[in-house]
Amino acid sequence: MRRFSRLSGALVAAAVCLGAAAGPSVQFTDTKLKNGLRVLIAEDPSAPPFSVAVTYKVGSADERAGRTGFAHLFEHMMFKGSENVGPGEHPTLIFNYGGSMNGTTNQDRTLYYDTLPSNQLELALFLEGDRMRSLAITKENLDNQRNAVQEERRLGVDNQAYGRTFERIIDQAYDNPAYKHSTIGSMEDLNAANVDDVASFFRTYYAPNNAVVAIVGDVDTQRTLALVEKYFGRIASQPAPSRPDLREPAHAAERRSTIDDPLARLARIDIAWLIPPGGSPDSDALDVLQDVLAGGRSSRLNEVIVRQKQLASNAGAFGDENRGPGLFRVTATLQPGKDPAAVEAAVYEEIDKLKETPIAEWELDKARNNARRNAASALGSTLRRAIMLTEYAAFYDDPNLINTRTDRVLKVTAADVQRVAAKYLTKENRSVVTTMPKAGPGRGGAQ
Amino acid sequence: MSRHQTLIVAGAVALASLTALAQQQQPPPAGTVVMKGRAPVNNEVLKINLPKPREADLSNGVHLMVLEDHRVPQVGFQLLIRGAGGYYDPPDIPGLAGFTASLMREGTTTRPSAKISQDLDRLAASVTVGAGLSSPFATVSGSSLTEHLDTVLAMTADILLNPSFTEEEIARYKTRTRAQLISQRSNPGFLAVEQFQRTIYGDHPASRVSPTPAALDALTRNALVEFHRAHYLPDHAVLAVAGDITIAEAQRRFEAALSGWHKGHTAAPATADPAVVSGKTVLLVSRPGSVQTNLIVGTQAIERTNPDYDALVVANKVLGSGPASRLFMHLREQKGYTYGVGSGLSAQLYRGDWQASMAVRTDVTDPALTDLLDEIRQMREVPVPARELADAKRSLVSSFALSLENPTAVLNNYVTLWIYKLPADYWDTYPQRIEAITTADVQRVAQKYFAPDRMQIVAVGDAAKVTPALKKLGDVKTYDAEGKPIVP
Numbered sequence A: 001m002r003r004f005s006r007l008s009g010a011l012v013a014a015a016v017c018l019g020a021a022a023g024p025s026v027q028f029t030d031t032k033l034k035n036g037l038r039v040l041i042a043e044d045p046s047a048p049p050f051s052v053a054v055t056y057k058v059g060s061a062d063e064r065a066g067r068t069g070f071a072h073l074f075e076h077m078m079f080k081g082s083e084n085v086g087p088g089e090h091p092t093l094i095f096n097y098g099g100s101m102n103g104t105t106n107q108d109r110t111l112y113y114d115t116l117p118s119n120q121l122e123l124a125l126f127l128e129g130d131r132m133r134s135l136a137i138t139k140e141n142l143d144n145q146r147n148a149v150q151e152e153r154r155l156g157v158d159n160q161a162y163g164r165t166f167e168r169i170i171d172q173a174y175d176n177p178a179y180k181h182s183t184i185g186s187m188e189d190l191n192a193a194n195v196d197d198v199a200s201f202f203r204t205y206y207a208p209n210n211a212v213v214a215i216v217g218d219v220d221t222q223r224t225l226a227l228v229e230k231y232f233g234r235i236a237s238q239p240a241p242s243r244p245d246l247r248e249p250a251h252a253a254e255r256r257s258t259i260d261d262p263l264a265r266l267a268r269i270d271i272a273w274l275i276p277p278g279g280s281p282d283s284d285a286l287d288v289l290q291d292v293l294a295g296g297r298s299s300r301l302n303e304v305i306v307r308q309k310q311l312a313s314n315a316g317a318f319g320d321e322n323r324g325p326g327l328f329r330v331t332a333t334l335q336p337g338k339d340p341a342a343v344e345a346a347v348y349e350e351i352d353k354l355k356e357t358p359i360a361e362w363e364l365d366k367a368r369n370n371a372r373r374n375a376a377s378a379l380g381s382t383l384r385r386a387i388m389l390t391e392y393a394a395f396y397d398d399p400n401l402i403n404t405r406t407d408r409v410l411k412v413t414a415a416d417v418q419r420v421a422a423k424y425l426t427k428e429n430r431s432v433v434t435t436m437p438k439a440g441p442g443r444g445g446a447q
Numbered sequence B: 001m002s003r004h005q006t007l008i009v010a011g012a013v014a015l016a017s018l019t020a021l022a023q024q025q026q027p028p029p030a031g032t033v034v035m036k037g038r039a040p041v042n043n044e045v046l047k048i049n050l051p052k053p054r055e056a057d058l059s060n061g062v063h064l065m066v067l068e069d070h071r072v073p074q075v076g077f078q079l080l081i082r083g084a085g086g087y088y089d090p091p092d093i094p095g096l097a098g099f100t101a102s103l104m105r106e107g108t109t110t111r112p113s114a115k116i117s118q119d120l121d122r123l124a125a126s127v128t129v130g131a132g133l134s135s136p137f138a139t140v141s142g143s144s145l146t147e148h149l150d151t152v153l154a155m156t157a158d159i160l161l162n163p164s165f166t167e168e169e170i171a172r173y174k175t176r177t178r179a180q181l182i183s184q185r186s187n188p189g190f191l192a193v194e195q196f197q198r199t200i201y202g203d204h205p206a207s208r209v210s211p212t213p214a215a216l217d218a219l220t221r222n223a224l225v226e227f228h229r230a231h232y233l234p235d236h237a238v239l240a241v242a243g244d245i246t247i248a249e250a251q252r253r254f255e256a257a258l259s260g261w262h263k264g265h266t267a268a269p270a271t272a273d274p275a276v277v278s279g280k281t282v283l284l285v286s287r288p289g290s291v292q293t294n295l296i297v298g299t300q301a302i303e304r305t306n307p308d309y310d311a312l313v314v315a316n317k318v319l320g321s322g323p324a325s326r327l328f329m330h331l332r333e334q335k336g337y338t339y340g341v342g343s344g345l346s347a348q349l350y351r352g353d354w355q356a357s358m359a360v361r362t363d364v365t366d367p368a369l370t371d372l373l374d375e376i377r378q379m380r381e382v383p384v385p386a387r388e389l390a391d392a393k394r395s396l397v398s399s400f401a402l403s404l405e406n407p408t409a410v411l412n413n414y415v416t417l418w419i420y421k422l423p424a425d426y427w428d429t430y431p432q433r434i435e436a437i438t439t440a441d442v443q444r445v446a447q448k449y450f451a452p453d454r455m456q457i458v459a460v461g462d463a464a465k466v467t468p469a470l471k472k473l474g475d476v477k478t479y480d481a482e483g484k485p486i487v488p
Helices: A070-077 A089-096 A118-134 A139-158 A165-173 A187-192 A195-205 A221-232 A283-294 A300-308 A340-356 A361-378 A382-396 A401-410 A414-424 B011-023 B096-104 B113-122 B146-161 B167-186 B188-201 B213-218 B221-231 B247-257 B309-320 B326-334 B362-381 B386-398 B407-420 B430-435 B439-449 B463-471
Strands: A013-017 A028-032 A038-043 A049-056 A100-105 A110-117 A211-217 A255-261 A268-275 A312-319 A326-334 A430-437 B006-008 B033-035 B054-057 B063-068 B074-082 B126-131 B137-145 B237-243 B281-286 B292-300 B338-346 B353-361 B456-461 B476-479
Touching: A028 A221, A038 A221, A038 A382, A049 A118, A049 A382, A070 A100, A070 A110, A070 A139, A070 A187, A070 A195, A089 A100, A089 A118, A089 B033, A089 B386, A110 A118, A110 A382, A118 A211, A118 A221, A139 A187, A139 A195, A139 B292, A139 B326, A139 B338, A139 B353, A165 A255, A165 A268, A165 A326, A165 A430, A211 A221, A211 A382, A268 A340, A268 A414, A283 A300, A283 A312, A283 A326, A283 A340, A283 A361, A283 A401, A283 A414, A300 A312, A300 A326, A300 A340, A300 B113, A312 B167, A326 A340, A326 B167, A340 A414, A340 A430, A361 A382, A361 A401, A361 B074, A361 B113, A361 B137, A382 A401, B054 B247, B063 B247, B063 B407, B074 B146, B074 B407, B096 B126, B096 B137, B096 B167, B096 B221, B113 B126, B113 B146, B126 B146, B137 B146, B146 B247, B167 B188, B167 B213, B167 B221, B188 B281, B188 B292, B188 B353, B188 B456, B237 B247, B237 B407, B281 B463, B292 B362, B309 B326, B309 B338, B309 B353, B309 B362, B309 B386, B309 B430, B309 B439, B326 B338, B326 B353, B326 B362, B353 B362, B362 B439, B362 B456, B362 B463, B386 B430, B386 B439, B456 B463, B463 B476
Parallel strands: A038 A211, A255 A430, B063 B237, B281 B456, B281 B476
Antiparallel strands: A013 A028, A028 A038, A049 A110, A049 A211, A100 A110, A268 A326, A268 A430, A312 A326, B006 B033, B054 B063, B074 B137, B074 B237, B126 B137, B292 B353, B292 B456, B338 B353
């Protein structure tokens, strides 16, 4: 078993980053192994668990045509064993020893994480290292997880009201295939995936130089680094994978469509505007804008569209933080009998106000306090800190954003919010999907 | 380091077939969990010091519990008011407690709804009032950065003591809620829970999962005012505070904020057990267009203070709690019938339930339900192997360490003590109590609470396709998605 018993290779670079002076901060070491694996470690002895996060720089945007859903299907394969770990042994050990774990995939990255009592550090690093080095790639494992993933799609998409709406939105809002399809993928493409796809995907994207590992909690940095070297240090690096071209050509005109949904009971309107990649100069102002429109009960959409005008039973907005162009989406579920066109017009009225008038001082305060509160809350969770460190490193090559991100939001002005509203929330730049309930057999007259 | 490989399979029948397979030198079935046993596990349970809250009584009788944690500059609190939950709804307005709680947040005599929202959101603070449809408690909870706590407490007290219940806000609330009552019927999970609770609890308050449109229509301002007056009393309330604050500070600040909240000198509100359900039920909700069948299978089980509680927790852990459980390993990992399957125990002041649930693609409804019921049968009939029992117990005890980074989670354990009047050393002795559970204990409680003649089965799906599978289990009662019986 002790096949990795000796430290191999010197650590290429190690530095200690200190947080911004204001407010609580996360201190961490930032090390790159010889094989390119980036390792971030933050000691926090204040509670007995620790968390490990491993972010691989691959997501559904990297999928080739005819293989939608593959990055996520692959994520499931990562729990089916490796040279020294049996199929399903990883989750079983984590839960049997009092921990929790999971994996999750989006357009841009695939993330795996484990939280355990601090005396199981070696277990977690062994499990993550073994599968990065030697995943078991078999047809049996693939077929087995294909079923589970197809049930996941049925559960989340095909058997739910508005399940198909999201796929229509992204299909309509993007021309570039990278973000045009959903991460869950199509049943047809999931059926087409084969063992060769798994092997090639693993070799290309699951290399140490395409991953970032963070360990946060009641651990000792030097011992942790030695264990990381032991379990990850001999994994061969691979040529850097080519990155998908995520650029989206500017849109010349509004795009619209309507879906009939036999499972829905109430109409819903979804409006999506293209926004720049996360970390862009305008991203922080767009964050504040989202807070003004949809953050909490005092938000404009809730106060005006839901409460005062009573056009919708709920209304929200969400801005993506993608590596490429994201969507700023507004969603409103209509009150029975209301006209979707009237609700849409009411949303645009609120958008126009953002363009015409600076937001109020209290709305800026709200966004600033939310940013401070989120930063403070992250300090209470080893897992949140571990995930943030890996994602900031993977996306922006700047894990210290965990300490500086809040300051960037605090600098946003009312004029910035007004400017980004006018720049991005335009008619040409938007895509609208209306979902209409379609009366099916055996349904009461709900609509 | 052992090279021995252990196969974890679901139940004894599978184990027998695996033994046969091993004799034939064939690989285990696809999806079987294989333990190669090479991972460097630490077999010692991490020793932890469970922090204890400080406790005091406010002058109006509210019991205060404070768990100090100064790592993060924020404070969270939860006020549980016994007697103000949906359990105590009047029979003619089921949901009144929930309506009252929601509308308390919609304005006070000095602050309109929008002003409350604005002031709280501006501070990134929260105050919410809620009352579950079957819960004996209403909950007023809040959180804020430490520096804003006094402002937030003043608003909390105002919301608690001086709700205005204006006709305008009542009308708005009815409009919003009516739409939500329509919307939730598109959710197959909701339809399954609605029928399962009715089947298990009959006309007991725990049967309710949603207010009815009729109750919403019947709601008046007077009903709200009266429910608030009669039920929002400090006498039997507990206030749990966790975070960046000391007991002395908490006592001083809450005493000041709640000085206008006076004792009602009432007896502790009572709860009663639901009537025993005799026989089993097979119930189908017809949902045209479903591509999956949502299934819930379960029985009435125990109240939280029942002596069988620990053993049933362990039995449930083995059978269906988490991805290392038999149900997950068998129905998801081995068979691929479902994305998620699990079981859980709901033990309250009154007799609660045990249930297993999953959503499976329509065409495997029959084999998936058969396998689920067979796993339950094996819990009754076949002793749990020693190693599997040890794994389950270690998992329960070890996972306690994870909760220690969240002061609210730690404090909730002590709130449980207070609500159920458990011994003061209950959590200190928890590891020993779990460790003492034997294979025989697990089998005994499985036989007692997973009894096939009391098993209630609820399915939501494509009636034409799944009725034959359900008919094998008994007479099938079919309902539509509005909850009305369909006469064949």
